[in-house]
Amino acid sequence: GAVVSQHPSWVICKSGTSVKIECRSLDFQATTMFWYRQFPKQSLMLMATSNEGSKATYEQGVEKDKFLINHASLTLSTLTVTSAHPEDSSFYICSAPLRENNEQFFGPGTRLTVL
């Protein structure tokens, strides 16, 4: 099946710093990628839809100035958590759909801990 990678796998940072997470589709092109956040023992929560060549679409309640998304190419989307705070500590997962069958392929996730 198709492969989506994420980098880094985990990151620990100080409060107030910014963290960039990369999501790459390795063997297919993705004009759309999705960014999710998952808190412990909770389901995935869609944060935003990343669109190649245009602005991301954010879900209600997600601050676009805090969670910057850039989809610069057909294989790369980045999520930057700006001025991170401890409440931003979570598991961040990206996914990319395969156009042929709508299947979503997930990256392995990035565990962010903000001290």
Add this chain to the structure above:
Amino acid sequence: GQNIDQPTEMTATEGAIVQINCTYQTSGFNGLFWYQQHAGEAPTFLSYNVLDGLEEKGRFSSFLSRSKGYSYLLLKELQMKDSASYLCAAMDSNYQLIWGAGTKLIIKP
């Protein structure tokens, strides 16, 4: 509004069969997905149904009834490694996935 309902938690015995139900309400429908998620890991794809009926894939089967807005995931010959959360997700008319909260499946020896 759009909504997905599935049980929060289920318990089953190793070697047995378990059925996890999911009901959905979406604006348009482009298919129903089941994913498995182990703690601390990303979800992995299990099945996709867009037509009514049963799709069998090894020990796992998935059923869909579009008229009832209902799906289930059937797991046979349960193994301890099947202990995980099972996520139901329906794709709406905009090809966006609407996620259920997940069903935590506990397998006992």
